[in-house]
Amino acid sequence: MRYQDFYQKSIEHPEVFWKEQANHLDWHTQPNTILSKDTFKYPQWFEDGKLNLSYLCIDKHIHDGFGEQHAIIYDSPVTKKKQYITFNELQVEVSKLAGGLQQLGLQKGDTCIIYMPMIPQAIYAMLACARIGVIHSVVFGGFAPHELAIRIDDCKPKAIITASNGIEIERIIPYKPYVDEAIEKAAHKPNHVIVFDRKLGVDIPQKNYDIAYASLVKNATFTEAIPLESTHPSYILYTSGTTGTPKGIIRDTGGYATALKFSMKYIYGVNEGETFWAASDVGWVVGHSYIVYGPLLNRNTTILFEGKPIKTPDASTFWRVISEHNVKVMFTAPTAIRAIKKEDPEGKLLKQFDLSCLRYQFLAGERCDVATLNWTQKQLNVPVIDHWWQTESGWPMLANMTGVELQKIKAGSAGFPVCGYDIQIVDEAGKKVLPNTEGYVVVKLPLPPGTLQNLWGNPERFKKGYLERFPDYYFSGDGGYKDDEGYIFITGRVDDIINVAGHRLSTAEMEEVVASHKSVAECAVFGVHCEIKGQKPLGLIVLKSGENSLSSNIQEEIIQEVRHEIGAVASFKDVLIVNRLPKTRSGKILRKLLRNIADTNEYKIPSTIDDISIINEIQAIYKNHHIGIHK
């Protein structure tokens, strides 16, 4: 099949195209209405269809005779454990946990936060919620209690499911105490906290809202999946926006199932029954779509890996997992590859393993630099495919659709538009730009199935942030360009969002924390280049008059405060004291200029700058602190 024909069909006849794809699922009630509009006049998919994600991920495969196939391989170098979980076993775990949730009073439409490390119970919890129409919101474990509290107040969960601890290489992370601290900070109080005890020999603080996961499941009855409307929200996933408050992306049920099933075959080129591995975390969108729902819908064995690309125990761990579990298609972030490459530049560790099982290596989460792509290609000797998407889209928007027609790989480009996404590059006025001209990356409405439905409790922000800037288009927040052959290159965010080790973070949120320090008069936080993590945040602060940086530990206090308020995942480790910040004459801090100087990019001095001499001052400070070229 030719990619161009298939793609064109999806754009010209979206209803025909997606109806055909939806037919690959087992619906409880087949949809008749394919594309309609919701009360905000925003497109929605399969309005009158009914189905259940948990049923499609588990029960369907058992009915088809695959109950003894491994659904999940839990591989945990940090605990030195491996567990092989069949679809039959998964059904027992999930349906009993769903029964337990019902006994606690959770019903269709209620919300439930899941704050879990990478253990099978995290997947059970997601699928148990989906089974009974409870809307889950998984919060990444690297976020601090304060961030968890913001999410508790926003989605008002009836229950939180957590574990006693997580493990970061060798460090024990106190998940349950973090949940207690978050509940204390939040205005909304959930009724129950269900705690899975990992039995790591650490005391778990007890609260009267606690329910032991093990006894809840033991005493619960088997619960069938209930048919849900296609438009029923399956989950809320918070992601960083350009303000200090994260946005709760809402995902539907039927559109999502259709898109994921489609993507497993046509983008990732993986067959039912094969092993698929996305080395991410269930707290991110990659984890939702490609550790949990996508592979399980497609009857793939999914790998749940509780470890890091390096140090657990070394830079060979990814290759060991691929070889040992017969992984056909793998997905990770370029930052993970850069970390491995730094430890094992010649690929000596990699050569110890038979990787002949691997068909494709996918990369996403941040821009993939050419050197990383080429190194991976050379080492693995399989197509290495960069592809682009976001929490909002839920599944890839740009890719090389390997299951349709493998295109020539062009390093630096995330490929071509995926079926259903009419992607354009436009200028400030919304006019399409010429090839090789950088602009804003937008997608013509309607977006295909599986993409965001709205923002939880904030439709105004949804419209303003994504739909109003370029009428008739969805605005991605990324910049990029298309070359003469139609390959699209994503150049980076055009807002205050940065990407640190494949993790999306808001500098505005960090700035709020820094600015709240008692000694800080004003500040700027922005992302600068980092060899391993792609970007890392840098804070510049101006002290209040009378404050003396030599007699106190202001920088360390600020670093600790960001770690405490946002979390270790922010990797906020650099704060510099400056006398003043460059501003426009109207008083706006020139963050882009600060970043460009740090990254030693070419830059124009804005004509609006209030005092040009500050540039030399900033350059001298960067030099003293080995920022940028001066490293």
Ligand code: COA
């Ligand atoms: N729970 C608690 N803390 C966590 C955490 C979690 N789930 N995940 C990360 N952290 C902590 C880390 O321990 C670290 O703390 P430290 O500052 O005390 O060392 C901090 O958050 C930053 O973590 P991380 O970004 O993982 O950096 P690292 O230096 O430990 O490791 C890499 C660097 C490149 C190996 C690592 O970032 C990595 O594997 N990245 C790939 C990410 C990925 O797959 N993203 C998926 C997007 S598709």
Ligand code: AMP
């Ligand atoms: P997240 O919502 O956390 O998945 O982050 C999405 C953002 O990551 C996008 O808006 C991009 O800025 C960036 N991103 C993801 N994948 C790529 C890619 N392949 N190339 C360039 N940027 C990417």
